[in-house]
Amino acid sequence: MRLVVVGGVAAGTKAASRARRVAPEAEITVHQEEPEPSISECGLPYFLSGTVSGRSNLIARTPEDFAGNGIDMLVRHRVEEIDAEAKRLSVLNLESGERFEDHYDRLVISTGARAILPPIPGSGLDGVFRLRFLTDADRIRAYVQKHSPKKATVVGGGYIGLEVAENLHRLGIEVSLVEAAERVAHAYGPEVAERVEAHLAEKGVTVHTGAKVEEFTGDERVRGLRFGSQTLEADLVVVGVGVEPSVKLAEKAGVEIGETGAIKVDRRMRTNLPDVWAAGDCVETVNLVSGKPAWVPLGDTANQMGRVAGTNAAIGPEDGDALEFPGVLGTGIFKVFDMGVGRTGLSEREAERAGFEAVSAGIEAASKAGYYPGAGRVFIKLICDSGTGRLLGAEAAGDGADKLIDVCATAIWGRLSCPDLVNIDLAYAPPYGPALSPVIQAATVLSGRLGRDDKGS
Amino acid sequence: MRLVVVGGVAAGTKAASRARRVAPEAEITVHQEEPEPSISECGLPYFLSGTVSGRSNLIARTPEDFAGNGIDMLVRHRVEEIDAEAKRLSVLNLESGERFEDHYDRLVISTGARAILPPIPGSGLDGVFRLRFLTDADRIRAYVQKHSPKKATVVGGGYIGLEVAENLHRLGIEVSLVEAAERVAHAYGPEVAERVEAHLAEKGVTVHTGAKVEEFTGDERVRGLRFGSQTLEADLVVVGVGVEPSVKLAEKAGVEIGETGAIKVDRRMRTNLPDVWAAGDCVETVNLVSGKPAWVPLGDTANQMGRVAGTNAAIGPEDGDALEFPGVLGTGIFKVFDMGVGRTGLSEREAERAGFEAVSAGIEAASKAGYYPGAGRVFIKLICDSGTGRLLGAEAAGDGADKLIDVCATAIWGRLSCPDLVNIDLAYAPPYGPALSPVIQAATVLSGRLGRDDKGS
Numbered sequence: 001m002r003l004v005v006v007g008g009v010a011a012g013t014k015a016a017s018r019a020r021r022v023a024p025e026a027e028i029t030v031h032q033e034e035p036e037p038s039i040s041e042c043g044l045p046y047f048l049s050g051t052v053s054g055r056s057n058l059i060a061r062t063p064e065d066f067a068g069n070g071i072d073m074l075v076r077h078r079v080e081e082i083d084a085e086a087k088r089l090s091v092l093n094l095e096s097g098e099r100f101e102d103h104y105d106r107l108v109i110s111t112g113a114r115a116i117l118p119p120i121p122g123s124g125l126d127g128v129f130r131l132r133f134l135t136d137a138d139r140i141r142a143y144v145q146k147h148s149p150k151k152a153t154v155v156g157g158g159y160i161g162l163e164v165a166e167n168l169h170r171l172g173i174e175v176s177l178v179e180a181a182e183r184v185a186h187a188y189g190p191e192v193a194e195r196v197e198a199h200l201a202e203k204g205v206t207v208h209t210g211a212k213v214e215e216f217t218g219d220e221r222v223r224g225l226r227f228g229s230q231t232l233e234a235d236l237v238v239v240g241v242g243v244e245p246s247v248k249l250a251e252k253a254g255v256e257i258g259e260t261g262a263i264k265v266d267r268r269m270r271t272n273l274p275d276v277w278a279a280g281d282c283v284e285t286v287n288l289v290s291g292k293p294a295w296v297p298l299g300d301t302a303n304q305m306g307r308v309a310g311t312n313a314a315i316g317p318e319d320g321d322a323l324e325f326p327g328v329l330g331t332g333i334f335k336v337f338d339m340g341v342g343r344t345g346l347s348e349r350e351a352e353r354a355g356f357e358a359v360s361a362g363i364e365a366a367s368k369a370g371y372y373p374g375a376g377r378v379f380i381k382l383i384c385d386s387g388t389g390r391l392l393g394a395e396a397a398g399d400g401a402d403k404l405i406d407v408c409a410t411a412i413w414g415r416l417s418c419p420d421l422v423n424i425d426l427a428y429a430p431p432y433g434p435a436l437s438p439v440i441q442a443a444t445v446l447s448g449r450l451g452r453d454d455k456g457s
Numbered sequence: 458m459r460l461v462v463v464g465g466v467a468a469g470t471k472a473a474s475r476a477r478r479v480a481p482e483a484e485i486t487v488h489q490e491e492p493e494p495s496i497s498e499c500g501l502p503y504f505l506s507g508t509v510s511g512r513s514n515l516i517a518r519t520p521e522d523f524a525g526n527g528i529d530m531l532v533r534h535r536v537e538e539i540d541a542e543a544k545r546l547s548v549l550n551l552e553s554g555e556r557f558e559d560h561y562d563r564l565v566i567s568t569g570a571r572a573i574l575p576p577i578p579g580s581g582l583d584g585v586f587r588l589r590f591l592t593d594a595d596r597i598r599a600y601v602q603k604h605s606p607k608k609a610t611v612v613g614g615g616y617i618g619l620e621v622a623e624n625l626h627r628l629g630i631e632v633s634l635v636e637a638a639e640r641v642a643h644a645y646g647p648e649v650a651e652r653v654e655a656h657l658a659e660k661g662v663t664v665h666t667g668a669k670v671e672e673f674t675g676d677e678r679v680r681g682l683r684f685g686s687q688t689l690e691a692d693l694v695v696v697g698v699g700v701e702p703s704v705k706l707a708e709k710a711g712v713e714i715g716e717t718g719a720i721k722v723d724r725r726m727r728t729n730l731p732d733v734w735a736a737g738d739c740v741e742t743v744n745l746v747s748g749k750p751a752w753v754p755l756g757d758t759a760n761q762m763g764r765v766a767g768t769n770a771a772i773g774p775e776d777g778d779a780l781e782f783p784g785v786l787g788t789g790i791f792k793v794f795d796m797g798v799g800r801t802g803l804s805e806r807e808a809e810r811a812g813f814e815a816v817s818a819g820i821e822a823a824s825k826a827g828y829y830p831g832a833g834r835v836f837i838k839l840i841c842d843s844g845t846g847r848l849l850g851a852e853a854a855g856d857g858a859d860k861l862i863d864v865c866a867t868a869i870w871g872r873l874s875c876p877d878l879v880n881i882d883l884a885y886a887p888p889y890g891p892a893l894s895p896v897i898q899a900a901t902v903l904s905g906r907l908g909r910d911d912k913g914s
Binding site for chain 2: 010040042043046051052054057058159288298299300301303304308325326328329330331332333334335340342344369370371372373402403405406407409410411413414415416420422423424425426427428429430431432433435436437440
């Protein structure tokens with residue numbers, strides 16, 4: 001049995017490794033367009049500043065490591081076409097320029113997502129970058145090394161933009177951040193977004209919101225940008241306005257694309273084509289709270305999907321032992337300077353859109369016992385369904401936000417209600433939290449609003 | 458309506474404050490034996506070393522604060538007898554020596570727990586202490602100030618003993634720890650206990666296990682101790698061998714005591730006596746995993762119980778809106794030097810004793826993305842029922858153990874199975890964890906052992 005995997009980052013490498021374990025006799029080949037496989041893409045912003053030192057630290061395994069594990073990892077190989085009927089692939093070796101045919105018995109598509117570069121005049125100027133691949137980071141580092149930019153502008157106030165802003169600031173560059181929406185971190189409610197903006201200001205990053213970049217200016221090298229009547233000087237620009245699933249190859253081969261624009265798969269990660277699975281940032285899944293299709297391109301999810309797809313591809317389409325990937329909650333977290341910002345489930349707006357009557361409560365609490373040294377502050381907001389009390393979502397910002405979000409994600413995964421959380425038995429000691437977790441404090445307030453416990457906290 | 462609360466630490470003060478809010482017209486009096494109310498007892502070990510500075514930081518609210526809130530907080534008042542028939546109390550003012558009668562319409566008993574001082578010869582020597590109340594901490598601090606002890610021995614390797622050992626070590630005192638059981642932290646499995654012992658050794662704390670102290674030696678002031686044929690020099694001893702519920706007052710009044718030795722209450726925190734509730738370290742509850750009575754005296758649980766008891770006492774016994782306290786999981790955590798050590802649910806031994814066929818998996822993982830600076834190590838062990846896969850318990854030790862335990866506690870609270878955790882959508886970013894949470898990694902291994910997913914990780 002010959003298994004071919006297209007794309008060798010998180011989902012693809014996990015699928016190949018799992019398949020290797022499950023089907024020891026299989027031939028396994030991965031075609032990977034970038035020069036390195038299994039890049040930890042989430043670490044790239046930190047590589048810019050040297051917070052993560054050593055390029056090799058971001059490469060989980062080399063082609064040689066894969067070879068040692070019996071996996072043929074072909075880097076700089078672009079799959080140009082899939083003939084699903086004949087089970088054949090047309091491959092371009094980007095190094096030699098040579099084209100050749102490959103074939104498969106089973107195929108896993110893990111072509112990932114790519115950073116959007118909006119059609120802004122001047123995008124082609126030297127000094128205007130995206131950050132998606134390790135090679136992008138290499139280019140930015142080389143540019144910084146060569147030109148020692150003084151002023152950088154980050155376009156996009158989502159998590160990538162915010163992480164990049166922090167890391168450019170760490171290099172001693174004066175950083176502005178420009179966001180087209182009315183707020184940065186606009187996947188979050190206003191309470192979180194305001195806290196992020198205040199924190200950026202405190203750290204010396206200038207934020208422009210409601211600012212749609214119309215032009216990058218310069219002459220070969222970028223010198224600035226313009227939005228509305230405003231101009232900013234900038235000798236380095238990083239555009240982080242989002243990603244889109246890389247699905248053209250699959251679509252052309254007849255793979256069904258879902259309503260989110262990513263590849264449609266079932267719980268076994270099967271596409272509509274026989275013997276073709278897909279996993280990672282190129283596929284859509286279901287949001288388990290809304291029940292609706294969701295596209296959430298994140299490394300941890302890609303890894304989990306890759307495990308399911310790789311196992312199922314290895315055991316074959318008919319095996320009753322197939323694994324299933326149930327869906328996601330839309331959980332995510334990022335760090336911006338000293339602030340953790342995370343969410344899970346639905347935001348208030350998303351909950352309303354999904355047909356829930358949402359009710360929410362946000363509180364600010366100490367992140368440790370108030371008397372314990374180093375106690376910080378953290379904001380947490382819980383969102384629940386007013387009829388059933390079911391917890392629908394949570395957002396947090398501040399010290400220890402990661403723990404609070406993981407607790408809420410687990411609660412949603414277990415379909416707990418907000419009143420269920422009032423007496424939950426979490427771990428308390430002064431170095432780790434206040435006597436009652438901020439989750440419990442918020443749940444108590446929100447339960448009061450639900451009329452489930454109308455005596456307040 | 459006159460509500461009297463006996464005991465003014467976590468449960469008692471929470472009960473009084475909640476009652477105040479729910480029943481604005483009620484007369485509320487708290488009798489508290491120690492000179493200060495609402496002491497943060499969990500912070501006492503850190504007060505010894507000055508890690509928590511300022512005695513007043515450990516007093517959440519003063520009698521004046523309570524008075525401002527319409528609560529009569531009578532400190533240095535010991536309730537000596539409860540006449541439940543007549544609804545009268547006999548009270549001793551410890552300050553004046555005066556005895557007087559009080560009466561109640563409704564009563565909350567929150568007499569807490571007290572530190573056990575085992576009948577070891579020499580326990581009365583100067584320099585042998587327990588640590589339960591702020592006044593105990595005052596005495597230890599005064600002794601350290603006066604005598605500048607060089608060598609301290611902590612008797613007891615549970616969480617209090619370990620916290621005290623760390624904090625005496627921080628004062629520059631040479632610390633030994635003596636534990637009668639074969640391991641320190643013996644509420645945990647051997648993997649955690651070994652890690653704690655290794656960490657103590659690394660920090661320079663000498664540990665003696667299987668060592669039952671037979672005598673404290675000295676002449677007025679303690680000079681050492683003896684176990685078996687061994688002797689240790691020590692000019693300071695802190696005994697932390699556990700606590701017992703303070704139930705004599707209640708028992709004498711006819712309050713039913715449960716099989717754990719603590720006061721028996723229903724989910725509404727009602728005792729068997731009319732108009733008498735109880736809450737906090739003096740009551741037993743149910744372990745929601747084993748279904749069996751459990752006595753887990755901890756500050757956060759006391760707080761939650763106090764809220765339920767105070768609300769219900771305020772609204773009266775017949776009100777359909779009564780709150781319920783469902784029970785506990787036995788979640789706990791402590792810090793010892795740089796290591797967090799936590800647990801939730803049942804240990805393997807407890808699971809077997811409760812009639813489960815337990816199966817477990819322990820893994821060691823990075824606590825952040827491996828390439829991110831400051832990534833530490835953490836051990837996690839999951840315990841589940843082999844038949845159903847239900848998660849029964851978890852233990853963790855190391856960096857970020859608190860987060861992992863809270864995730865597992867929430868999963869148990871939601872009755873999730875171990876296979877349910879394999880694809881759970883937790884929050885990932887390099888500063889906050891490895892791409893797949895150690896919980897997910899351990900769940901994947903354990904699901905393999907369950908035969909639920911026999912392809913391994």
